[in-house]
Amino acid sequence: MIRETKLRIQKMSIYGLTLLLLYILQTTPGFLTFWGIKPLLVLPLAVSIAMMEGELVGGLFGLAAGILCDTSGITIFGINSLLYMGACVCIGLLVIYYMQASRLNSLIFTGVVLGIRELFEFFFYYVMWGYEDMRLILLKHMLPMIVLTLVVTPLLYWFVCQVHGYFRRKGNI
């Protein structure tokens, strides 16, 4: 029992530190920036954790990822936290009851969550204010950011699979 708890703490610490590291990297000026666009790293990690660990752990990591994004982002505090937490809980439940944990599904989940988030921002921050040329925001910033994020998603999914598999082999955690 003690060994199990110890292993569980170790696993959560690895996820937590990875989340923090990815957040630092995603907000570092100039790092992984292509034509002014940067990928979102914390969301694919939270989605992958939700797929592997279920709704409770997934929801909590979704919440943590959302709080981090709210801290550095321009949107009102709470939007990312609410969305990512809710999405990760749903993803955890979907994988438990209806879908499989696979690389393709991690891409679909990440794409859908990010798409909802970007459309939400696009509507409330641009469409509602009637800015000119707002399609440029969608085409030149939001869509490339989603594509870049999807490019790194398999790598983060693979990482979470490895961590999950390692602790499963070690103590069925």
Added chain:
Amino acid sequence: MSEFFQSKIFKLFVAIAVILFALLLRASMVQGTSTVATNVVSFLTVPLQKVTASISGSVGSFFDRYLNADEVYEENQQLKEQIRVLTENQVELEQYRWENESLKKFMGLKEEHPDHEYVMASVVSRDPNSRFSSFAIDKGSLDGVEYLDPVITDDGLVGRVSEVGLTFSKVTTILDPALHVGCYNARTRDMGTLTGNIEAAEQGMCAMELVSRDSTAAKDDIIVTAGSTGLFPKDLVIGRVVSIATESDGKSMTALVQPAADIEKVTNVLVITSFRGQGSSMDALDSGEDGAEDEGNVSEAAEASDNAGE
């Protein structure tokens, strides 16, 4: 699935969601101030971000020498040509002044504006979800930074503080359409409102709107802040006119302005925490319909009253 909705886990997430929604409502009502959660997270992450930002900056500038050699050469040629034109034609006094000011470092700025109080800050993060080159700096309310404080470099205006935490602040740049700055042309004295424009922002530029149709403004004119609203000091260099065109309604003209500061790559900034005339129109701002973000209405009103006075 149905057992999940009767479980304690479901109730826990509902409770968290309610708390988050309350925080969201509070954040939307209290503009410019960070929440407790943001302050706690920033307290942990800003020191790490400082380290990674400085490492990234060093590595980036090392590779930039080689990766951007063509760009640097081209820029060098352009500068040479500019120097030749300046020498031969003796351009206007304002242009010389702007060139001088662009060479002045932070101490020079202090001499130039004795009424200004500055806080030096470093850019520590640029979020993937941030638009218009907005960024976060490593100074907050503990360092004397306040909501709406202007942010500059030694080259010119960058933007203003849009949110303040204890140890960090978020900066909205002049490329953002939500930001409006009262400004005038240093040569022709034409007033206007500088604001971001999505299309122009793609090229790192912004627009000076509501320029009189009779204006003789031309390319390379220097645009400076009007200082009429109390939100920005007077005569801060904003940038240089790139082109000017008549609006579709034919009533006014819009000038494309290249900011003097390299907003997309800026790494160190100065926050002006105090200046003469600061907040003189804040009452007008507070009573504005659209809140603090819509400075444009205020600046126009202030400019109108200025013009009426003249």
